[in-house]
Amino acid sequence: MGISRRRFLTSVGKAGGYGALYTTMMGMGLLAAPRAYAGPPKLPAGGGAGKSVAILGAGIAGLVSAYELRKAGYAVTVLEARDRPGGRAWSVRGGSTIVQTGRPDQTVDWAEGRNAYFNAGPARIPQWHHAVLGYCQELNVPLEVMVNANRSAKLDFAGQVVTERQAVNDTRGAFTELLAKAVDKGALDQELTGIDKQKLLGYLSAYGDLGKGNAYGGSTRAGFSASPGGYDHPPKGGDPLRMTDMMKARFWGASLIFEEIIDMQATMLQPVGGMDRISYALYEQVKPAVRFGAVVKALRKTSKGVKIDYTDASGPKTLEADFCVCTIPLPVLAKIPSDFAPRVKQAIAAAEYHHGTKVAWESRRFWEQDDFQYGGLGWTDEANELVWYPSGGIGEKTGILVGAYSIGFSGPDAPPKYAALSFEERFAISRRVIDKFHPGHGKELTKPFTVSWMQTPYSEGVAVGWKEEQRATDYAELCKPDGAFYFAGEHMSYINAWQEGAALSAHEAIKLIQARVSAA
Numbered sequence: 001m002g003i004s005r006r007r008f009l010t011s012v013g014k015a016g017g018y019g020a021l022y023t024t025m026m027g028m029g030l031l032a033a034p035r036a037y038a039g040p041p042k043l044p045a046g047g048g049a050g051k052s053v054a055i056l057g058a059g060i061a062g063l064v065s066a067y068e069l070r071k072a073g074y075a076v077t078v079l080e081a082r083d084r085p086g087g088r089a090w091s092v093r094g095g096s097t098i099v100q101t102g103r104p105d106q107t108v109d110w111a112e113g114r115n116a117y118f119n120a121g122p123a124r125i126p127q128w129h130h131a132v133l134g135y136c137q138e139l140n141v142p143l144e145v146m147v148n149a150n151r152s153a154k155l156d157f158a159g160q161v162v163t164e165r166q167a168v169n170d171t172r173g174a175f176t177e178l179l180a181k182a183v184d185k186g187a188l189d190q191e192l193t194g195i196d197k198q199k200l201l202g203y204l205s206a207y208g209d210l211g212k213g214n215a216y217g218g219s220t221r222a223g224f225s226a227s228p229g230g231y232d233h234p235p236k237g238g239d240p241l242r243m244t245d246m247m248k249a250r251f252w253g254a255s256l257i258f259e260e261i262i263d264m265q266a267t268m269l270q271p272v273g274g275m276d277r278i279s280y281a282l283y284e285q286v287k288p289a290v291r292f293g294a295v296v297k298a299l300r301k302t303s304k305g306v307k308i309d310y311t312d313a314s315g316p317k318t319l320e321a322d323f324c325v326c327t328i329p330l331p332v333l334a335k336i337p338s339d340f341a342p343r344v345k346q347a348i349a350a351a352e353y354h355h356g357t358k359v360a361w362e363s364r365r366f367w368e369q370d371d372f373q374y375g376g377l378g379w380t381d382e383a384n385e386l387v388w389y390p391s392g393g394i395g396e397k398t399g400i401l402v403g404a405y406s407i408g409f410s411g412p413d414a415p416p417k418y419a420a421l422s423f424e425e426r427f428a429i430s431r432r433v434i435d436k437f438h439p440g441h442g443k444e445l446t447k448p449f450t451v452s453w454m455q456t457p458y459s460e461g462v463a464v465g466w467k468e469e470q471r472a473t474d475y476a477e478l479c480k481p482d483g484a485f486y487f488a489g490e491h492m493s494y495i496n497a498w499q500e501g502a503a504l505s506a507h508e509a510i511k512l513i514q515a516r517v518s519a520a
């Protein structure tokens with residue numbers, strides 16, 4: 001009898017906390033499902049002639065909408081509050097200013113360099129995100145491999161620091177030993193024939209690197225206590241972690257199943273030089289249509305379509321159009337006066353967004369030069385949750401090390417706690433954890449900067465967190481147009497917190513607009 005999905009999720013939740021549960025649900029396809037992608041919608045050439053569209057926001061959803069609608073001949077205007085494209089797809093470099101609500105502004109003073117950037121928002125693309133990768137191909141955005149998992153990276157749980165290689169392989173060894181013993185004792189005789197048992201035992205032995213009597217006594221897969229060398233230096237494996245220690249340290253949370261989640265599987269990719277390269281490539285295609293520094297203040301319905309009130313450097317302005325694609329994140333949109341139907345306003349207000357905070361340092365690449373670790377993620381149960389090593393610029397002298405990515409991997413408590421800390425407190429935790437991973441090197445970290453998405457104007461959160469029951473209510477409400485207003489953005493997809501969701505939601509919105517124009 002198979003274990004039910006609910007029971008499986010509950011047990012993962014117990015073992016690894018909320019982060020593990022969330023990532024497992026994604027992995028099981030409950031939150032996101034890959035599907036065949038047939039390319040962007042092919043709107044009829046000239047299908048939008050004589051029609052105008054106001055697009056609110058120049059993030060991925062707004063830029064994709066503008067790009068595709070312009071191809072079909074629509075007259076498009078994009079209003080963007082910031083002075084750059086990309087929205088959450090934001091790469092911070094020397095000279096950038098980081099504005100955070102209620103916190104001091106930070107001006108980044110890192111040295112320049114192609115790899116001297118910090119992806120404050122998105123930083124990786126899985127291979128099955130075909131819409132985003134399709135735009136990279138179409139617009140010639142160079143990509144490189146993003147190292148999402150590294151067996152040399154460290155895990156720090158309950159004060160115990162081990163390599164990922166040890167945690168992964170000792171876990172596997174311990175589990176296969178238990179299963180092999182159960183099979184051997186006949187505990188699974190109902191399920192397995194004699195031949196199957198022998199085959200399974202053979203596989204388990206190889207899979208877990210088991211020794212005599214199906215016992216796991218450690219493996220060089222988990223690392224060496226003495227590295228192999230020349231002459232009389234044979235390799236020696238170390239002592240395996242004990243099952244009880246692994247349980248205490250909660251190594252079986254998100255960190256150990258992370259790279260099995262469909263969004264996290266190798267090969268992962270990143271644009272060379274920063275994630276914002278994709279947004280800028282799209283922006284280049286629609287440049288004349290974009291107005292930066294244009295802050296939307298009110299959304300009105302008219303007999304013709306829509307009227308958008310906004311302000312820019314020269315004062316209040318108005319934009320009228322036949323249609324509107326609104327990509328403004330819902331917590332921001334909820335505060336803007338509008339003529340939306342009461343049920344639509346209710347749905348917008350009901351959306352909850354996640355916390356997420358990052359810290360980045362400029363540093364000599366001691367993790368490469370001294371510890372021979374190239375890329376990957378280090379995991380901790382301290383509130384900074386993650387240390388993220390750069391995949392770009394491997395071998396260069398200095399690099400930007402992401403010393404915190406607190407988003408809920410270890411449970412729901414860390415992200416709000418970490419976001420509430422002062423900048424100095426965030427930096428201190430990050431430095432301490434990095435020093436645990438690379439003893440003696442914490443002091444080499446310089447020029448830290450931090451971005452907390454709940455404190456970021458025009459975003460106010462990392463991404464939406466629709467509850468399952470909201471898909472049929474609030475989310476479904478926003479999938480319908482309200483008059484001439486159409487909603488797009490990562491929140492209007494089943495691939496939340498990904499650029500892919502933003503791009504695909506834009507495709508849906510513009511298909512609906514075209515259908516309405518074609519039917520008129």
Ligand SMILES: Cc1cc2nc3c(=O)[nH]c(=O)nc-3n(C[C@H](O)[C@H](O)[C@H](O)COP(=O)(O)OP(=O)(O)OC[C@H]3O[C@@H](n4cnc5c(N)ncnc54)[C@H](O)[C@@H]3O)c2cc1C
Pocket residue numbers: 056057058059060061062079080081082085086087088089120121122123124125294295296297327328329332356453458459461462463488489490491496497498499500501502
């Ligand atoms: C920390 C973090 C990590 C992430 N990791 C990944 C990842 O690894 N890979 C990945 O693919 N995705 C990732 N994502 C998700 C990805 O960044 C988003 O899903 C995507 O960028 C959202 O695009 P969007 O167009 O829906 O919204 P946004 O990018 O938020 O665009 C909305 C735009 O509206 C503008 N706006 C807001 N208010 C107003 C106003 N009043 N007037 C005018 N304009 C306004 C904003 O300035 C913004 O430009 C991450 C996000 C974060 C924050």
